Amino acid sequence: MSQTTIYSARKIITMNPNQPEVSHVAVREGRVLGAGSLEELAVWGDYELDERFADKVLMPGFVEGHAHTMEGTMWRNVYCGFFDRMDPNGKVWEGVKSIDAMLERLKQAEADLDDPKAPLPGWQLDPIYMDNALVSRADLDTVSETRAIGVLHASGHIMNVNTKGLELAGLMKTGINHPGIPLGPDGYPTGELRGPDAYMPVGEHVGFDRDVLGCDADGLRDFGKLCVRTGTTTITDLAARLNDEAVEMMLDVTSEKDFPSRIVPLRHFMGLTPEELIDHAKELKEKSTDQLRLGMIKVVADGSIQGFSARMRWPGYHNGADNGLWYITPDHLSQILNLALENDLHIHTHTNGDQATELVLETMEEALRNHPSPDHRYTLQHCQLADAAQFRKIKQLGMCVNLFANHHFYWGDEHYNLTVGPERALRMNACRTALNTGVPMAIHSDAPVTPLGPLFTAWCAVNRLTASGRVQGEGEKIPVADALYAITIGAAYTLKLDGEVGSIEIGKKADFAVLEDDPTAVDPAELKDVKVWGTVQGGRIFAAADL
Amino acid sequence: MIKPLPVTVIGGYLGAGKTSLVNHLLRNADGLRLAVLVNEFGALPIDEDLIEAQEDDIISIAGGCVCCSYGSDMAAALSDLRKLDPAPDHVVLEASGVALPGAIAGSVGLMQGYSMDGVVIVADAETLRTNANHKYMGDTVTRQLADADIVVLNKVDLVDDKTRADSTDFALSYAKNAQLLGAEHGALPPEVLLQSFVGRNRDSGARHDTSGFDSVSLPLETPCDPAALGRFLASDELDLVRAKGFVRDESGAVHAVQSVSRRWSSEPAPEDSPIGLVCIGLKPAFDEEKLRQQIAQAFG
Numbered sequence: 001m002s003q004t005t006i007y008s009a010r011k012i013i014t015m016n017p018n019q020p021e022v023s024h025v026a027v028r029e030g031r032v033l034g035a036g037s038l039e040e041l042a043v044w045g046d047y048e049l050d051e052r053f054a055d056k057v058l059m060p061g062f063v064e065g066h067a068h069t070m071e072g073t074m075w076r077n078v079y080c081g082f083f084d085r086m087d088p089n090g091k092v093w094e095g096v097k098s099i100d101a102m103l104e105r106l107k108q109a110e111a112d113l114d115d116p117k118a119p120l121p122g123w124q125l126d127p128i129y130m131d132n133a134l135v136s137r138a139d140l141d142t143v144s145e146t147r148a149i150g151v152l153h154a155s156g157h158i159m160n161v162n163t164k165g166l167e168l169a170g171l172m173k174t175g176i177n178h179p180g181i182p183l184g185p186d187g188y189p190t191g192e193l194r195g196p197d198a199y200m201p202v203g204e205h206v207g208f209d210r211d212v213l214g215c216d217a218d219g220l221r222d223f224g225k226l227c228v229r230t231g232t233t234t235i236t237d238l239a240a241r242l243n244d245e246a247v248e249m250m251l252d253v254t255s256e257k258d259f260p261s262r263i264v265p266l267r268h269f270m271g272l273t274p275e276e277l278i279d280h281a282k283e284l285k286e287k288s289t290d291q292l293r294l295g296m297i298k299v300v301a302d303g304s305i306q307g308f309s310a311r312m313r314w315p316g317y318h319n320g321a322d323n324g325l326w327y328i329t330p331d332h333l334s335q336i337l338n339l340a341l342e343n344d345l346h347i348h349t350h351t352n353g354d355q356a357t358e359l360v361l362e363t364m365e366e367a368l369r370n371h372p373s374p375d376h377r378y379t380l381q382h383c384q385l386a387d388a389a390q391f392r393k394i395k396q397l398g399m400c401v402n403l404f405a406n407h408h409f410y411w412g413d414e415h416y417n418l419t420v421g422p423e424r425a426l427r428m429n430a431c432r433t434a435l436n437t438g439v440p441m442a443i444h445s446d447a448p449v450t451p452l453g454p455l456f457t458a459w460c461a462v463n464r465l466t467a468s469g470r471v472q473g474e475g476e477k478i479p480v481a482d483a484l485y486a487i488t489i490g491a492a493y494t495l496k497l498d499g500e501v502g503s504i505e506i507g508k509k510a511d512f513a514v515l516e517d518d519p520t521a522v523d524p525a526e527l528k529d530v531k532v533w534g535t536v537q538g539g540r541i542f543a544a545a546d547l
Numbered sequence: 548m549i550k551p552l553p554v555t556v557i558g559g560y561l562g563a564g565k566t567s568l569v570n571h572l573l574r575n576a577d578g579l580r581l582a583v584l585v586n587e588f589g590a591l592p593i594d595e596d597l598i599e600a601q602e603d604d605i606i607s608i609a610g611g612c613v614c615c616s617y618g619s620d621m622a623a624a625l626s627d628l629r630k631l632d633p634a635p636d637h638v639v640l641e642a643s644g645v646a647l648p649g650a651i652a653g654s655v656g657l658m659q660g661y662s663m664d665g666v667v668i669v670a671d672a673e674t675l676r677t678n679a680n681h682k683y684m685g686d687t688v689t690r691q692l693a694d695a696d697i698v699v700l701n702k703v704d705l706v707d708d709k710t711r712a713d714s715t716d717f718a719l720s721y722a723k724n725a726q727l728l729g730a731e732h733g734a735l736p737p738e739v740l741l742q743s744f745v746g747r748n749r750d751s752g753a754r755h756d757t758s759g760f761d762s763v764s765l766p767l768e769t770p771c772d773p774a775a776l777g778r779f780l781a782s783d784e785l786d787l788v789r790a791k792g793f794v795r796d797e798s799g800a801v802h803a804v805q806s807v808s809r810r811w812s813s814e815p816a817p818e819d820s821p822i823g824l825v826c827i828g829l830k831p832a833f834d835e836e837k838l839r840q841q842i843a844q845a846f847g
Contacts (some may be wrong), residue, residue: 063751178653197654200622241619271618311683323686326645330560330683359683 004028005539006038006045011518012058014349015488015503025058026496027510030539035493035504045479052541057518059484061233061502061511061535062454063491065402066381066444069215069237069263072223074123074448078109079206080151081124083410086452088222090544096125099133102151106143113147121207122151123448125160129467135160136184137191147414150199154410156449157307159199161191161206168205195307215240220253220263227261228542230453231513231532234492234501235261238348238381239268241296242284247294254291260535262511264495266298266348269328274335279344288375292539298381299336299349300327302356305419306411310353312385318421325352334363337378341371346401346496347378354385361393366412369399377440379494382407384428385420391430391437395491400494403429405443405461406450408473412466426473431461435482442491443483455519458483459528480524512536551662551814552629554638554655554743556684558648559669560678561690564701567640568669568733568740572639573674575737576610579744582635584621586643621651622658629660637664637743645687646673649694662814663771664742665807668695668722669733672706672714679717692721696808697740697788703729724809726788726829728759736760738789739827743803745791746825760788762827763835771794771846773802779805779845780824785831792824 002437006026014022014035026033026041034041038391041047070086079085079093086092096102102125110120121145127133140149140162148165152158166172166189174187180198184190193199215223215237227235231471240246242265254263267281277297285295303309308317309324316323333349340347351357357380364378379400380386384407386394394401408429416425427433434441443457461483464473471477478486492502501509516531534543557565569583570593585592593606593614600607606614613631617624618721628635640655642648648666656663668691671678679688692698698718703711709731719727723761728735738744739760746764773794791805795815803816804824826838 080843169657171657176657178657180653181657195650197650198657201657201659202652268619271616322690326648326687329644331561332644355683 002029004033004044005050006041006047006437007050007053007058007169008038009053009058010055012504013484013520014199014505015485016388016505025504025512027536027539028196030508030510031308032504032508032510034506035526039057043438054187055291056533057515058504059231059515059519060488060535061501061509061513062231062487063442063495063497063502064232064444064447064452064454064487065324065379065442065491065494066238066404067452069220069223069240069265071226071448071452072221073209073215073219075222078106078120078122079124080122082126082129082342082473084228085124086226091547092225094339099135099139102135103139103143106140110144110147119148119150119165119205122149124154125151126154134190134192137163137166137189140191144289148206150202150208152208154449155306156304157195159193159203159206161193161202165179165202165206166191169202171202171290209379217253219251220250221259224260225547226407226452228535228547229377229532229544230455231535232452232454233261233498233511233513233514233535233537234495235263236495237263239266241271242280242294243539247284247287250292251287251289255289258540259291260537260540262501262537263295264293264296264497266296269297269299269336274332274339275334278339278343278345281340282343285345286534293495296346296348296495297336297340299333299347301333301349301351301360302353304328305352306414308419309357310385311355311421312353313355313358317419317492318424319418323355330359330363334367335357336371338365338419341367341373341376342515345372346376347499348381349378350381352382352384354390357383357390359388361390361397364399365396374398377494377496382446385424387427387432388430388437390441391433395437395439400440400442401434401446402442402491402494403431403434403461405429405431405457406445408464409467410450411468413468413471415541416466416472427476428473429461430473430476431482431486432476435478440490440493441486442494443486444491445543453528454487455530456528458487458519459524461486462524462527480520480527483527484519509535510539549660551660552635553637553664553741554625555664556640556642556648556651556666557669557693558642558646558651558666558694559642559644560684560691562674563669563671564699564733565669566592568667568699568701568730568735569639569641570597570742571574571732571734572737573597573608573612575608577737577744577747578610579637579747580633580635581612581614581637581639582631583641584617584624584628585614585641586617586646590732592641605705607678609804613679617640622654625655625658625661637741642713642725642779644788645686647694652694662812664805665696665810667697667699667740668692668725669699669701670714670718672700672703672711672729675700675714676717689721692718693723695722695725696810698725699720699733699735700727700729701733702706702731704731725804726808728788728829738762742789742791742807745789745805745827753811759830760803760827761830761833761835763838765792765824765826765839765842766822767792767794767824767842767846769847770797770799773804773813774821776846777806777813780806780826781809781811785826785838785841787826790824791825793820793822794824795822
């Protein structure tokens with residue numbers, strides 16, 4: 001008979017309402033044999049008592065329902081973000097607070113490069129916290145005139161490049177007439193490239209991969225380390241193209257004996273006809289393993305709010321910007337939804353603006369009439385601007401939401417002042433409304449857009465603070481208990497994994513977040529500061545300190 | 548000097564007839580190697596009788612043309628076309644129904660080794676106004692029109708004169724920089740749609756007597772400023788559909804100059820390029836004599 005280990009802990013928060021808190025959990029074959037008191041668990045027979053967690057608090061391993069594995073590869077670039085952020089090796093990079101500080105950091109990184117031709121890419125610059133200071137190519141030329149440099153903004157919408165970068169892309173010339181490429185008084189580009197259309201031709205010369213969603217084996221391993229450091233044991237890759245090579249790589253890496261997370265990659269809908277998409281998703285589903293859950297599909301309806309590419313209902317953007325962009329036609333969406341329901345495949349759809357949400361709801365209602373499906377759990381990802389009526393509709397259609405709680409903190413002020421204005425900014429990522437309406441809800445980071453960290457995400461939903469320290473949307477705050485549910489069972493439900501993960505109870509995966517403090521006991525304002533010791537995943541122990 | 552590969556973007560909402568227009572171009576490619584890039588959504592975009600072979604991601608078409616799908620990475624697909632042997636002469640990029648072709652044209656204009664020819668928006672004479680009122684897609688339809696250098700008002704055979712006139716006025720109220728051409732089944736003379744066809748066959752003027760277009764060849768032997776010529780060819784005053792030619796500047800260097808509606812470009816060209824200009828206009832407004840005079844006056 002296989003071995004049983006019983007772990008004691010200061011407290012075990014189970015997310016099982018029948019016994020919310022216990023002192024011990026028994027693990028056998030990578031699964032929870034039982035949770036309860038030592039006496040209750042002893043009935044299972046011989047066991048080894050492991051007391052290493054005696055002063056820790058265990059929770060179900062966190063489930064992140066919207067992240068991208070490329071967070072693992074992004075750390076090869078120089079971190080230029082405004083906020084402190086931890087890399088896969090546990091180093092906390094101090095935020096850069098000024099353009100000069102960014103240049104200084106780039107210079108340090110430049111000094112470490114041996115290859116004189118190697119490009120120098122930076123990421124996560126956010127000038128909105130620096131009075132929207134502009135970065136010119138001359139600024140970046142002070143770092144190097146001989147190697148190409150490019151710094152991608154946190155919004156993903158703008159890239160600043162140096163003169164060499166422009167030269168390599170053939171853009172160091174006069175006479176360019178492109179709305180995303182401002183020109184200096186000399187007629188040459190200033191080095192600021194606005195919008196993916198403008199920066200894509202330069203991206204590969206300054207060190208950004210053409211396939212922005214791509215991730216390689218080492219990137220995936222680094223991603224795994226970030227999961228351990230944040231208490232995350234199940235996480236999505238939303239979304240990837242998932243060609244054969246990428247799937248092989250993911251199967252290999254996730255089956256390594258010390259790979260610490262369960263990855264759920266969704267197949268991006270682009271590049272295939274609806275029929276091909278469905279066939280590919282079915283094919284992928286067959287390849288699923290315990291640690292790599294394949295077969296789900298990601299559809300993208302619109303763009304981003306901060307990039308003004310989200311589709312808004314009347315009256316549109318607060319600053320009068322043109323309405324955003326559709327990434328799919330209603331026909332195309334309808335075909336995919338109908339085919340997927342017919343074939344029992346699971347779809348998550350990105351909608352940011354409320355008009356994109358409306359289109360998906362209308363299309364879904366019709367598709368469900370054609371293919372009634374009692375437990376589809378189709379999920380709206382981001383769904384940032386849905387109003388109360390849309391949440392009621394979401395409930396009626398049996399859909400779920402995964403709200404972008406982190407967005408408030410990072411862009412809430414921007415949304416209040418510029419993109420959607422005060423009234424709609426208050427209702428963004430309406431967790432309270434979702435729960436009051438009975439809509440199954442998860443909350444997410446969209447890493448690397450914002451940092452991976454389910455406890456931080458929970459803190460965002462609980463406190464609704466913006467970066468400037470304002471509470472935005474008092475009425476949409478949720479209690480800590482609800483936020484903790486959202487980052488465990490809530491997220492697992494949207495992935496149809498709630499029977500396997502998301503709570504510590506008999507029969508489920510032995511996936512735990514091992515915490516130094518009790519998130520239910522700390523001041524809710526300090527929820528994000530609860531330290532993560534590491535994780536247990538499938539019964540295997542991962543200490544962040546040992547990675 | 549590697550000649551940049553010209554790219555024409557074909558846009559317009561679903562069902563407007565982009566595919567039939569592209570097939571018409573392929574049937575009339577007349578020896579030019581067209582590379583058609585299509586978005587992935589929907590049925591096979593090429594008429595079956597035109598297909599010679601299909602392998603992996605590339606469809607071989609009668610007459611040396613090819614068709615590929617560009618999925619989500621247009622830039623990569625364009626780069627791949629550069630590797631084809633023999634090289635294509637012209638790229639026809641069919642945008643998705645939701646794409647804003649102006650943005651695509653902007654991106655192509657930034658890519659090394661490619662030159663933007665123009666943006667052709669296909670609109671359905673019958674359903675244009677309905678589509679423009681679509682709850683979700685209406686503004687996409689009108690923004691597509693605004694990006695046009697040429698609007699092809701397709702399916703004019705299916706509407707009465709009043710509807711045609713309404714649709715024309717409506718389209719032009721958004722497509723402020725475009726010439727509007729009526730068409731049935733997307734059939735238009737290739738030289739109107741793609742600059743690579745212009746002046747290939749110097750007699751072609753006579754061929755299209757009935758199609759609503761006229762063209763004229765001008766010698767233009769006097770050296771001139773190619774940019775000034777380009778601007779003039781794209782001016783309201785001349786109101787041309789297309790123009791293309793080779794001229795010498797004051798230093799004697801040869802430049803290729805081309806225009807489509809209000810868009811123009813000029814770039815250095817090989818020394819042995821045939822000096823002269825071909826202009827295409829819409830009848831009956833197109834006045835060959837007047838045009839000769841205007842050009843002669845400005846650049847003679």
